Amino acid sequence: MTESEGGLEKVAEVLNWRDSKLFSPSERLALEYAERITYTDQQVDDAFFAELRKHFTEAQVVELTAAIAMENFRSKFNPTLGVEAQGFCMVPQRNKG
Structure with a gap:
């Protein structure tokens, strides 16, 4: 399995990240x-934070925090202004059952 294939499998499993064997301890x-x-x-x-520091450097924690904050910003900003997805990342639909 190539890294890109593993990445696509991870995207499909992201809603089940706690139970999926595809994610490393750092990713979890x-x-x-x-x-x-x-x-x-x-x-x-x-x-x-102490657990984060076991897996990530200070710079990595800052970068991770910024990325998460940006996505949280977009999740509020885009729908409010009607900004539609551009189709760059196809996220699997969540089962509603």
């Missing part, structure tokens, strides 16, 4: 970080 931590930043009922406490 980054996804949890994204959730903690995104959801207002969750926090990023000192213990979680």
Whole structure:
């Protein structure tokens, strides 16, 4: 399996990242970080930051935080102004069952 194939498989599994064997411990931590930043009922406490520092440098944490914050910004900004997806990234539909 090539890296790009693995990447497409990961995109298909991203909604199940906690249970999927496709994600490394660092990737799981980054996804949890994204959730903690995104959801207002969750926090990023000192213990979680300590875990992040085991996997990522300070610069990587800053870059990851900026990327997550930008996507959160877009998720509020774009729908409000009617900005449509441009079709660059096809995300699998979530099962509603």
